[in-house]
Amino acid sequence: MNATFAALPLSVPLRDPAARGRAAWVLAGLVILWPLLSIGEFHPWVLFEARNLKVVAYFLAGFLPPESSPDFLRELAQATLQTLAIATAGIALAFLIAVPLALLATQALSVSRLGPGPGQPRARWLRRAVRGLMMILRGIPELVWALVFVRVFGLGPTAGVLALGLTYGGMLAKVYAEILESGDQRPVRTLLEAGSGRLAALCYGLLPGSAQDLTSYTVYRWECAVRASVVMGFVGAGGLGQLMDQSMKMLNGGEAASILISFLLLVLLADALSSWLRRLLANTGTGNSVAGVSALALTLAGALGLAVVLSFHLLEIRLGDLLSWDAAQQIADFFVGFFPPDLSLAWLHKVAQGALETIAISALGTLLAAAGGLLLALPASGRYGRIAAAATRFVLNALRSVPELVWATLMALAAGLGPFAGVLALAVHTCGVLGRLFAESFQNASAASRNALIESGSPPFAAFCYGTLPEVLPQLVAYTLYRWEMNIRMAAILGFVGAGGLGQLLYVELSLFHYAQASTLIAAMLLLSIAVDSASAKLRSMMNR
Amino acid sequence: MFRLDAISLTHANGHVALREVTLAAGRGEQLAIIGPSGAGKTTLLRLLSAALRPGGGELTLLDTTPWSLAAEALRQLRSRIGVAHQTPPLPGRQRAITAVLAGRLGVWPWWKALASLAYPLDIAGARQALAALDLAERLFDRCDRLSGGQLQRVGVARLLYQKPQLMLADEPVSSLDPTLALQTLQVLIADARARNATLVVSLHAVDLALACFPRIVGVRDGRIAFDRPAAKVDEILLRDLYAAEGRQLPTQDKQSLATEDTPGAIPAPAPLPRRNNCA
Known part of the structure; x- marks a missing residue:
């Protein structure tokens, strides 16, 4: 090797300068996610309880x-x-x-x-x-x-x-x-x-x-x-x-x-x-028109x-x-009757709890959906052959054609009333939406980086992680954030069928003719959706830097 | 190390890229491929990297016939062959270190590949490869922050880091200035020699090829025009090779050699663009 190169001082440190920032993001994510899991009553095991399984099986068996x-x-x-x-x-x-x-x-x-x-x-x-x-x-x-x-x-x-x-x-x-x-x-x-x-x-x-x-x-x-x-x-x-x-x-x-x-x-x-x-x-517009019409x-x-x-x-x-x-x-x-809204501390406290629950439902639902969408998008983008692609596309279409509220009713049967049913409902419907969008991103991404890795012996999964993912990641995150904005509104509503959050409170208060309390809740929904819009816009602009 | 026997290849669009090409090289050999654009240099290299399947003839790479192998065996064969591309296809948002480390994906287990995305697992190795090309300080920079020449060198660094037995490079120094181009080739040559790996480099600049490589293969119209030691390559051969490209021989330095003005006249034995300072 040429002497001038070997003698170069290795002044660059042997530590990744980005590591600290990444660790901080992961830590912050965990710190945020942990309470969300408990607020959203994230208990996947209830899905497998004999009682719930029996109800769902009975209901689904009736479909035919x-x-x-x-x-x-x-x-x-x-x-x-x-x-x-x-x-x-x-x-x-x-x-x-x-x-x-x-x-x-x-x-x-x-x-x-x-x-x-x-x-x-x-x-x-x-x-x-x-x-x-x-x-x-x-x-x-x-x-x-x-x-x-x-x-x-x-x-x-x-x-x-x-x-x-x-x-x-x-x-x-x-x-x-x-x-x-x-x-x-x-x-x-x-x-x-x-x-x-x-x-x-x-x-x-x-x-x-x-x-x-x-x-x-x-x-x-x-x-x-x-x-x-x-x-x-x-x-x-x-x-x-x-x-x-x-x-x-x-x-x-x-x-x-x-x-x-x-x-x-x-x-x-x-x-x-x-x-x-x-x-x-x-x-x-260019056809035969009489007097412009x-x-x-x-x-x-x-x-x-x-x-x-x-x-x-x-x-x-x-x-x-x-x-x-x-x-x-x-x-x-x-x-x-809705004015003035009930702004007593006790009620505001309860509304805040409902809002937190709504945030938890939307965030967890969207996260699960992004994970599931990523998994389903791989076969849907045609990576594992045409049959797998057609089958997963059919599944994704079915998932997103059924509205969230219908899923929520189903999930309330499977997981019991409460926020977890809302999480599942959002996750399933959004998974269908995101899966399709992700698959399209994968298909539109340039294949050159991935192919170069495959040609030097990289296994397909590693080539995907090193070749395709870095190019499409910002787009995937942007799609997920957009869906989160929509899901926070949806999460506020799912409560109407018993899936927790602000919606459930609103449903109860309106049934009891408590209009002052209801108007506080509606105002909270409005504020929440505005806040999430701006938070998501900020996150997206950060991603694009 | 590799052997092409009467290889032909026609692209899907009907363009005939290679006609009955026969070429072989042994372990540790170093050769340069030269020829006008569109002659089939890139196609030849893609055949050697088992990225293209020949239409006819027999192809042997590292003592196996790649296209009779099962998928896993083919993958392992490919991990022993490395390519540096003219415009390295690197994702813009990927950092140089990740791009270099990706050279070993063929031998790393999947969990190591994943873990290295979270925290680069061989910073010293990647730094050494980049330092050899005078790029150590760009180790943690994103690829979209690098110039075209720097990207080319990141591609070469990935090849160095991969340590393949068959090293292929497709015009790897086309975006570099003459000094850097020479240095980069020197690094490739020294690395191949140290590991006794076979090195095949396609070059646009005739003078670099003649100065750095003991064996020169001229390609034209999908055929091997000549294949001989660099010392035996004379100007008549070269002018024949580049006849379609006008009167200029492509060289590293911009002042290419002009041919005689009078057509048909026997060219005077002008000094060939040769350097003796390569490695």
Whole structure:
């Protein structure tokens, strides 16, 4: 060896400088995880207790054959139709709520910003207030709204429609405002500067450019509303969910199986319809148009209007009634009961405990899901052959098609009531979601590093750890953190079926008509989801350094 | 050590990369492969690393026929063959030390491979390999913080750390300046000699090949154009080899040798780009 190299002073230490930092992270992780395990009542062994095993086995054995008596099927068809109607009517209501909010909130239609002209501070405050209202509307999960409205309007679809309308109204308004702001601003600004009114400026300056995006997003939200309306039945807001809740409580496996099957079919159908509509929308715009409105658009609008009218008719709700002075009075009277919130120390202490439990459920559920997703993603990415890939993909699809709340009901049977059932439910559903996302990352990662290791004799698993994992790890962590944000909201709700956390407290307090306590809980849910959003955003930016 | 007997290879896209190539080398031998781009140098090296399966002919590596082996035996054979790539495929977020230690994954048990991800298990070994290439101070730096030339040397360090019996390097010094390129080749050559390993290096720079290697193999159009001791490689051979690349012979120093201006004239015996200071 050349002398100049051998004589080089080895000034670099023989200790890994990153080791201390890593050890600190691991230690911090353990310190956080340990109490979470105890708060989340993480007792996997209860799954194998003879009593629980027997209940689950009895229930699952009942799945075969699925119930198919004509009476039940008729009931099932009716419930399915009702679910669809709730989703459609809910989206229609959401649209009515979202449009004025979005127009008020969007910067794109601000007249006072020109110049800036007179009244700018006032307009800015108004916009802020509207944005705050939108945040509250969509920050409180639809299931909580549904639970509240069931108290006002009684059991039935009305509560579901209203809940969907409010939550999705907030979401649609936010996205509408963003879409309006993201397009080309010059046409609308020119119109406003020429003294045009705001509505005219919207129609002539903004809609031509963004109508397609707006419609496409609304259709996508309808698809989400179908899933959501199934779940809302669990708190008594009608449809398939209510039927499923009853069957599960009676441990009627055959009925539950039939309902699950029709639910999965319904979701698949909504998926297909929604993606077909959106593709159709993406391909139009250059077609034959008369006065800017194509025949297709008119047909679609007509069909949509008909669907909405039929939905309200089927549900025996009149939109006018929902938006009437009476209804508003009724809701207002009810909501007055929520103020002031109960801020006594004893109650706050209890709420804090519930919040901790919710955090524990979401964090443990997401962690387990990430671990399981990683394991399942390996075969799903085609690493062990095509048959293994197809089989695991089927399993992952099945896991994520069943909503968390349905899993929670099942898990409550398997593990007893309490937070652990929530952990399991989140873990199973999220595992399906993350497994699929992880598998896609593995497939998209460049194979060069891994192949180079394989070619120098490394076993496949080590080559994966040294070649593929370092490239995809940031993406895997980002996906997991995103799901954690969604799961904290879900964990707050799972309590409705007895899976612990804030939801369980809320369910109990609302049943006891303790509205002051309930409003503290709802505020805690809002705060929690905002806090987790910002914590997760911070962690993600740290990962990308 | 290895023997290629009438090896042919056609890529999946129909491109014929190698035609009836016959080549052999014994233990401890050192040879350089030169030739214009697209001649088949990389394909040849990938055959030697048992990464590509030949379409025809007989291939013997380290006294076995790799493509008749069972999966586990093939893996063990591959762990005795090491490759340094022209652009080492290293994950950007991986640290240089991990990238170097990955050279021994073929012999490490799985638990050691996993544990080393948490805390590098052979810091001294990785440091020694990097220090030989003047990179010791980048030991704990991430690969995406290294320049192209530094990455190339990390790739060479992985090869050194692997200690394979058959060392292959595909243009391992293409991103290095002349001095570093020479030093890096010297390290490879000294290491191969010390362990009596076989060393095959493909090089773009003719002068480096002639200066450092006793045996030169010229490849053109998927065929062996010549295979002879470096002392017997003359300019006519070289100009034939690189005929398609215009009038320049690729060399380490940028001022390549220009050929005679008058076409058809017998080239004057210009001094060959030769160095005598290699190892």
